[in-house]
Amino acid sequence: xxxxxxxxxxxxxxxxxxxxxxxxxxxxxxxxxxxxxxxxxxxxxxxxxxxxxxxxxxxxxxxxxxx
Numbered sequence: 001x002x003x004x005x006x007x008x009x010x011x012x013x014x015x016x017x018x019x020x021x022x023x024x025x026x027x028x029x030x031x032x033x034x035x036x037x038x039x040x041x042x043x044x045x046x047x048x049x050x051x052x053x054x055x056x057x058x059x060x061x062x063x064x065x066x067x
Contacts (some may be wrong), residue, residue, distance in 0.1 A: 001055075004060065011048055017047060022045065
């Protein structure tokens, strides 16, 4: 779970890294190859999307945004 703006930014960077990794896997391995690996990366990305969404709707996020 994300508790601060700093953690939020770290998760965004982690997600960008995973998305690049997935792009490389998709480019280098055709359909049917490395399927479990690609699925695992997609699951990690989905989990990070959920965490980001929860934080964005949280009180911590509202307090972190300057007025």
